[in-house]
Amino acid sequence: MTACASGGADQVVDIIVAGGTVLDGSGTDPIRADVAIQGDRIVAVAAALPGYHAAAVIDAHGLRVAPGFIDIHTHSDISVHFNPGMASMVSQGVTTQVVGNCSLCLGLALDDPAFAFERRWLSSHGVKITWSDMAGHLGRVEDDGVATNYVMLAGHGTIRKRVMGMAGRAAGADEIERMKAIALRAMEQGAWGLSTGLEYQPSSYAGVEELAAVSSVMRAYGGFYATHLRNEGDLLLEAVREAIQVGEEAGVPVQLSHHKAEGRQNWGKVHETLKLVEAARARGVDIQMDQYPYTAFMTSMSIQFLPDWALEGDADDVGARLRDPGQRARVREAMLANRPEWADDAPGGVWGDVRIGASRDNPALQGRTIAELAAERGVSCVDTTLDLIASALNFISAVNFAISEEDIAVVMRHPWTMIGSDAVGTAPVGKMAEEKVHPRCYGTFPRVLGRYCREKGLLSEAAAVQKMTQLPASRLGLDGRGLLRPGYFADLVVYDPETVGDANSYEDPHQFSHGIDTVLVNGRVAWQDGAETGVRSGRALRRPSP
Numbered sequence: 001m002t003a004c005a006s007g008g009a010d011q012v013v014d015i016i017v018a019g020g021t022v023l024d025g026s027g028t029d030p031i032r033a034d035v036a037i038q039g040d041r042i043v044a045v046a047a048a049l050p051g052y053h054a055a056a057v058i059d060a061h062g063l064r065v066a067p068g069f070i071d072i073h074t075h076s077d078i079s080v081h082f083n084p085g086m087a088s089m090v091s092q093g094v095t096t097q098v099v100g101n102c103s104l105c106l107g108l109a110l111d112d113p114a115f116a117f118e119r120r121w122l123s124s125h126g127v128k129i130t131w132s133d134m135a136g137h138l139g140r141v142e143d144d145g146v147a148t149n150y151v152m153l154a155g156h157g158t159i160r161k162r163v164m165g166m167a168g169r170a171a172g173a174d175e176i177e178r179m180k181a182i183a184l185r186a187m188e189q190g191a192w193g194l195s196t197g198l199e200y201q202p203s204s205y206a207g208v209e210e211l212a213a214v215s216s217v218m219r220a221y222g223g224f225y226a227t228h229l230r231n232e233g234d235l236l237l238e239a240v241r242e243a244i245q246v247g248e249e250a251g252v253p254v255q256l257s258h259h260k261a262e263g264r265q266n267w268g269k270v271h272e273t274l275k276l277v278e279a280a281r282a283r284g285v286d287i288q289m290d291q292y293p294y295t296a297f298m299t300s301m302s303i304q305f306l307p308d309w310a311l312e313g314d315a316d317d318v319g320a321r322l323r324d325p326g327q328r329a330r331v332r333e334a335m336l337a338n339r340p341e342w343a344d345d346a347p348g349g350v351w352g353d354v355r356i357g358a359s360r361d362n363p364a365l366q367g368r369t370i371a372e373l374a375a376e377r378g379v380s381c382v383d384t385t386l387d388l389i390a391s392a393l394n395f396i397s398a399v400n401f402a403i404s405e406e407d408i409a410v411v412m413r414h415p416w417t418m419i420g421s422d423a424v425g426t427a428p429v430g431k432m433a434e435e436k437v438h439p440r441c442y443g444t445f446p447r448v449l450g451r452y453c454r455e456k457g458l459l460s461e462a463a464a465v466q467k468m469t470q471l472p473a474s475r476l477g478l479d480g481r482g483l484l485r486p487g488y489f490a491d492l493v494v495y496d497p498e499t500v501g502d503a504n505s506y507e508d509p510h511q512f513s514h515g516i517d518t519v520l521v522n523g524r525v526a527w528q529d530g531a532e533t534g535v536r537s538g539r540a541l542r543r544p545s546p
Helices: 113-123 134-144 156-164 173-188 208-221 236-250 270-282 301-305 315-323 325-338 370-377 381-391 405-413 430-434 440-455 461-468 470-476
Strands: 011-022 031-038 041-046 052-059 064-067 069-071 094-099 149-152 193-197 224-228 254-256 287-291 297-300 354-356 397-400 417-419 492-495 516-521 524-528
Touching: 011 041, 011 492, 031 052, 064 069, 064 461, 069 440, 069 470, 094 516, 113 156, 134 149, 156 173, 156 193, 156 208, 173 208, 193 208, 208 224, 208 236, 224 236, 236 254, 236 270, 236 287, 254 270, 270 287, 270 405, 287 405, 287 470, 297 301, 301 381, 301 397, 315 325, 315 381, 325 381, 354 370, 370 381, 405 417, 405 440, 417 440, 417 461, 417 470, 440 461, 461 470
Parallel strands: 011 052, 011 064, 069 094, 094 149, 193 224, 224 254, 254 287, 287 417
Antiparallel strands: 011 031, 031 041, 064 492, 297 397, 354 397, 492 516, 516 524
């Protein structure tokens, strides 16, 4: 950034982004234009800005200028209180994050034993839950400061725990009404929709009746239903049909989170799920999707491998179940009945594609495959998996290379797919740098622009930017963001189209991406010259009342 030397201007502004090629987020062809910024707003976009004078100029010659990327699916509410700088996010051009996904919503968590997972995660970073509702959480985010804008969904699982704990049963009529009341209060305090994580307890215990009833609260507020499907593998089609049914019965839009087909036996099913989406849209259901551009997913090992009944209760219950010889034998038998291929311990088998992710109690495990560990221990891969889950008290994750590259392309090309990282905001320093996070935490948006646009030609650059900006802004109903136009908030990313791309790997994930030159959040520079500036100009955005 340099000072502008000319004088005698008719209008003085704070910043001019000069000489860049603008992709305005609408999907239209890029144009050469300068962008003038005053305060937190864009005031002019034109091929030339005669009469404008700026205190500072950002030289964007040879670079692209786009609206800041809106990450429709993150879990940064679980890190915002110890990582407000969000380096992994701003470094890839993200200026707005949607948090509270997959049923887990820290904004509605309580300092109560029912929220042992949330408390354990936060306490390892010296953070305590001091709020009792979404207003309190959002207020604390604002008080602490945050580098990106912050949009929160109300998590169904968190709401259910407030009403029923981890009870593994259907909710009664009175319990559903109590859940609706909490969801309503969350919407009144600024939530933008409801999320579910139907592979996770306790959301997994809810049926369509409960999900539709709680989701129906969103209707009056213009909110939507974002769902981590009940199954993303063998029962993927059934799970998509269930999501559509919930949306239709509740009368709300549906967002299919991180849409994919897990497991080689299910590759290609996305062709069928997209037909279901198109059929639903044809009869008036507003259904869209998001996606991250990687062939591996990452989540809790227990969720990936244990039968549903083995997950009942809290982490201590799961651990005790796996340490009891009789119950462990039942779990093992159920695992192999469900997946006979899991009996194959060969290095080239399925367990060679499963790599330990975050393992706080034993960091030396991170990055190792189940096949490697099993061979070293002289036990089966299934027993190694059960030992790891039991010893970590269910607090261990794994990366699983189970997604088809072809499926990624099919979903990405669909006009109603937007980009979402499914990441937790992190940083390459301190305690956070000790965990083997998924590469998507740092590389999602640059990877789309580099690998899928520039190298593969799967999308035009304009179409990719639209999937990262205008499309998620429209889904949210986020006024004044998602496009680069006068009057809009000055959330901008300046990047080099020739070098933009992800630079990290599963082995070394804490690496910033290439090609992101400058990032502005609400008119202030948050990232420049390969480093964060320390500016925390993000805002907790609350959905307006109807």
